[in-house]
Amino acid sequence: xxxxxxxxxxxxxxxxxxxxxxxxxxxxxxxxxxxxxxxxxxxxxxxxxxxxxxxxxxxxxxxxxxxxxxxxxxxxxxxxxxxxxxxxxxxxxxxxxxxxxxxxxxxxxxxxxxxxxxx
Amino acid sequence: xxxxxxxxxxxxxxxxxxxxxxxxxxxxxxxxxxxxxxxxxxxxxxxxxxxxxxxxxxxxxxxxxxxxxxxxxxxxxxxxxxxxxxxxxxxxxxxxxxxxxxxxxxxxxxxxxxxxxxxxxxxxxxxxxxxxxxxxxxxxxxxxxxxxxxxxxxxxxxxxxxxxxxxxxxxxxxxxxxxxxxxxxxxxxxxxxxxxxxxxxxxxxxxxxxxxxxxxxxxxxxxxxxxxxxxxxxxxxxxxxxxxxxxxxxxxxxxxxxxxxxxxxxxxxxxxxxxxxxxxxxxxxxx
Numbered sequence: 001x002x003x004x005x006x007x008x009x010x011x012x013x014x015x016x017x018x019x020x021x022x023x024x025x026x027x028x029x030x031x032x033x034x035x036x037x038x039x040x041x042x043x044x045x046x047x048x049x050x051x052x053x054x055x056x057x058x059x060x061x062x063x064x065x066x067x068x069x070x071x072x073x074x075x076x077x078x079x080x081x082x083x084x085x086x087x088x089x090x091x092x093x094x095x096x097x098x099x100x101x102x103x104x105x106x107x108x109x110x111x112x113x114x115x116x117x118x119x
Numbered sequence: 120x121x122x123x124x125x126x127x128x129x130x131x132x133x134x135x136x137x138x139x140x141x142x143x144x145x146x147x148x149x150x151x152x153x154x155x156x157x158x159x160x161x162x163x164x165x166x167x168x169x170x171x172x173x174x175x176x177x178x179x180x181x182x183x184x185x186x187x188x189x190x191x192x193x194x195x196x197x198x199x200x201x202x203x204x205x206x207x208x209x210x211x212x213x214x215x216x217x218x219x220x221x222x223x224x225x226x227x228x229x230x231x232x233x234x235x236x237x238x239x240x241x242x243x244x245x246x247x248x249x250x251x252x253x254x255x256x257x258x259x260x261x262x263x264x265x266x267x268x269x270x271x272x273x274x275x276x277x278x279x280x281x282x283x284x285x286x287x288x289x290x291x292x293x294x295x296x297x298x299x300x301x302x303x304x305x306x307x308x309x310x311x312x313x314x315x316x317x318x319x320x321x322x323x324x325x326x327x328x329x330x331x332x333x334x335x336x337x338x339x340x341x342x343x344x345x346x347x348x349x350x351x352x353x354x355x356x357x358x359x360x361x362x363x364x365x366x367x368x369x370x371x372x373x374x375x376x377x378x379x380x381x382x383x384x385x386x387x388x389x390x391x392x393x394x395x396x397x398x399x400x401x402x403x404x405x406x
Contacts, residue, residue, distance in 0.1 A: 002256050002287035010175045017171055027166055031175065038290040038316035085315045086348040095351030103319075105175040105290075111168050 003039060006105065007047040013107055015056050023112035026056050030063040030109035034102040036085055041066060065108070070101035179291060182259035186294025189266055190277060196377040197277040199293055201317060202301035203310070204283030207327040207360070209235045211301070211369075212278060213242050214360040218370035221377065223276040226265045228257040230282065245270050256287035259294050266294075276377060285314040297322040297376060304331045308338050311345040319349045323356065323372060330359040 010031065018026050029048075033039050041064050048062045069082035073089035074096040082102070083090040089097050174180060190197045200208045212225055224245035227236045236248035247265045249257060262279055271277060279295055281288040300321035302310055305328065311318045318324065324346060326339060343355055356372065358365030 002290055005254070005256075005258070006175060006290070009178060013173060013175065013177065017169060017173075021167075021169060023167075028168075036316055036319055038286070085319075087319075087351065088348055095347065107171055107173045107175055109168055109170050111166050113166055 001043065001047075003043040003047045004051070006039060007044060007051050010048070010107060011051055011055060011057050014060075014110055017107075017110055018056050018112055021112055023114055024056075025058075025113040026060045026110055027113055028061050028063060028109070028111035029057065029107070030065065032065045032067050032104070032106045032108050034067045034104050035069050036099075036103045037105045039105055067102050067104075069099065069103070071097045072100050073097045176291065179259045182263055183292035183294035186259055186263050186266060187296065189263075190294070190296070193271060194274045194381045195271055195277050196297075196373075196380050197279060197295035198373070199279045199281060199288075199295035199298045200301065201281045201285070201288045201298060201320075202283060202303070202327075203285050203306060206283070206301045206303035206306060208280050208283070208301055209238055210360050211325070211327065211358070212239055212244065212280065214366065215370065216242065216244065218366045219374060221274075221276050221374060222272055223278060224269045224271045225278045225280055226257075226262055226269060227280050228261070228282045230254075235280065251282055255282055255284050256291050257281050257293050258291045262293045274381070276373060285310065285317045289314075289317040289320050296380065299323045299325060301325045301327050302342065303328040304335050304337045307335075308342040308345070311342055311349065315349050318346060318353075321346075321350055321353050324350075324353055325365075325369065326355060326357045328359060328361075329357045329364055330361045 010029070014026055014029055033041055033044070045062055045064065048057075052058050052060055052062075069085055069087070070080065071082045071087060071089065072079045073092065073094055075094040076089060076092040078089050078091040078097075079100070081090075087097055087099060088095055187197070200211075202208055209227075212223075215223070225236070225239050225247070227233075227239070227246055227248045228251055229235055229248065230251055230253065233248035233250070236246040239246035247268050249261050249265050251257065251261065254261075257279065266277070269277065277295075279293055281293070298320050300317055300323070302324060304326065311324075326337075326342065332339075339355075339357060346353060346355065354372070356365045356368050358369055360366065
């Protein structure tokens with residue numbers, strides 16, 4: 001259940017972004033999870049709902065975008081979605097591919113509410 | 120007045136042409152738009168969208184890079200050992216000294232007890248135990264705390280023996296140079312496909328307890344085929360501490376990797392190695 005520690009890092013990061021913008025609350029958090037990022041989205045959502053109760057994210061909705069594994073093939077030039085989690089080129093089956101997406105966990109966007117009585 | 124948000128343009132000191140909303144984006148979706156001013160407007164409580172592309176585990180990654188600089192300052196190569204509980208990480212470290220002349224120290228991660236560190240210390244190997252409590256993995260901060268207590272010679276090797284777990288440790292860079300993932304014969308060859316993230320991270324896969332192969336239906340070929348799909352360039356070494364097979368090959372792999380990292384620096388003129396030395400001086404001051 002490392003999703004709990006990932007959520008803690010996520011909430012900390014959201015709060016520091018929000019504070020730097022003098023926002024009072026965060027209403028939406030958008031993240032991107034790669035298919036090979038090692039995170040289970042449903043567990044992450046549960047963890048977020050548990051941890052957000054304290055702090056600036058308590059009203060926030062978590063929006064998750066799941067990114068499939070993306071490859072670029074050094075041999076045939078294929079660029080696009082992998083076949084499941086295999087890093088072999090789906091066209092020419094070459095092992096000489098580069099992963100261009102689907103391995104990371106990123107915070108993409110925050111919707112912030114500003115202070116009603118000044119920053 | 121803007122029909123989207125009702126703000127009055129002159130207050131924000133803008134021309135109408137500057138105040139635009141993205142064609143179909145929901146209101147507020149322009150992160151760098153003129154609406155940034157709204158956040159400091161005392162009259163309005165309006166939502167604004169801030170676009171940030173930020174790694175969620177960024178703080179951990181920064182600390183991991185810091186740990187790597189610490190290791191490199193003393194020309195230490197660091198290896199993260201990961202596997203399920205009981206696949207032979209500590210046993211491997213107990214026996215490795217018979218096959219290599221490079222001294223090594225170990226940072227041990229377990230939920231409870233210092234049994235693993237005690238086993239290594241009994242063998243004369245420098246070991247520091249981290250007890251994670253309920254945490255299922257080590258992170259870069261925990262390793263940082265331990266590496267300052269590790270008594271390591273310049274040019275040696277450091278192992279981080281992670282918490283036995285094929286899932287969570289895969290998401291955390293702890294500041295090592297390479298990841299070695301162990302899979303023991305009794306676990307079954309299907310573990311590679313079942314835990315793709317972990318085996319994708321491996322720089323080397325060790326199939327351990329190979330002396331037990333006659334008693335289990337573990338197909339090394341199937342394991343290698345599964346690894347090929349996830350991590351085609353990772354070497355695989357079959358080892359057994361009981362009959363010693365593969366142990367020398369593993370020791371040679373470690374030595375070759377270690378030498379490749381630091382020998383180029385050692386033979387280069389001093390200025391060329393400044394990336395390491397400059398970083399190390401800096402971090403030594405930090406902590």
